[in-house]
Amino acid sequence: MRVLGVDPGLTRCGVGVVEGVAGRPLTMVGVGVVRTPADAELSHRLLAVEEGIEQWLDEHRPEFVAVERVFSQHNVRTVMGTAQASAVAMLCAARRGIPVALHTPSEVKAAVTGSGRADKAQVGAMVTRLLRLAAPPKPADAADALALAICHIWRAPAQNRLRQAVAQNRLQQAVALHASKGRTT
């Protein structure tokens, strides 16, 4: 599977494409940062993020897009821009029918380092090792985007099993409801 990871932000939006399956060595397909000028109008910055994400989708045709889940508790000053950049990334994917998954920062850190409280350097080091890169991707937003994509590939089997279990459970409930209705009428 090919996944585009997006570490959303208005000033720097990290993007990274990883290909592979859980349990096998992964390959980095591309990594970069979409930047927008801090002094531009907000609507123009969102448009620039959209153009950047569209280019990455056009060029790399990912099957999944993994975006960092934004929390309102952290970094109150920048969180609105982050939420808005993430909305643009999700929108671009949804328009193309590409499934979007959200992963929390601690899920991503736990997936690639084993600890949900790992620091940026540790995440960068593990991304470098897991993708067999010569050096950690810079800036940190680019490394975080790759970590998101890796996290998604590794979590996907578990998530698919969960989704199947939920779907099966709903089906069983529907069948049971149908059967009980059949009895009462």
Next chain:
Amino acid sequence: MRVLGVDPGLTRCGVGVVEGVAGRPLTMVGVGVVRTPADAELSHRLLAVEEGIEQWLDEHRPEFVAVERVFSQHNVRTVMGTAQASAVAMLCAARRGIPVALHTPSEVKAAVTGSGRADKAQVGAMVTRLLRLAAPPKPADAADALALAICHIWRAPAQNRLRQAVAQNRLQQAVALHASKGRTT
């Protein structure tokens, strides 16, 4: 001038189009709400908001889009969705080259009621009176969208004067800098 006001939200996104100029009676061109199902995936909800906004832009061809400025301080639980819906509205406008203005809730309330701390009922009553409607638009999000459009029309002359003053000041500074450079070389 014709203005689309947007009161952003994922569950209910208020939209209202008002036409007119400051100092003259205003006319409501259209009002409504773009709704998305609360149980849908976030990316699909953003896509539904985009489709709704696009329809309003197609149908009413506004010259300006006025969006409520979202603050992270209020309603922490819903603020992320509001920020994301507002990003979609701004993006749709920017893609068409339509200027976007952000107004705070207290600016809007002060514009239509004279008080920045007016309640929903007061805003609804003034929107009804100013647009000469038979009854207050329902739900409140729809009335708020109209209030945003009215606020933008009334504030536009002052904002344009301010923008002109800033531009003129920059021009004078540039001329002065050029003149002083001319003297030293």
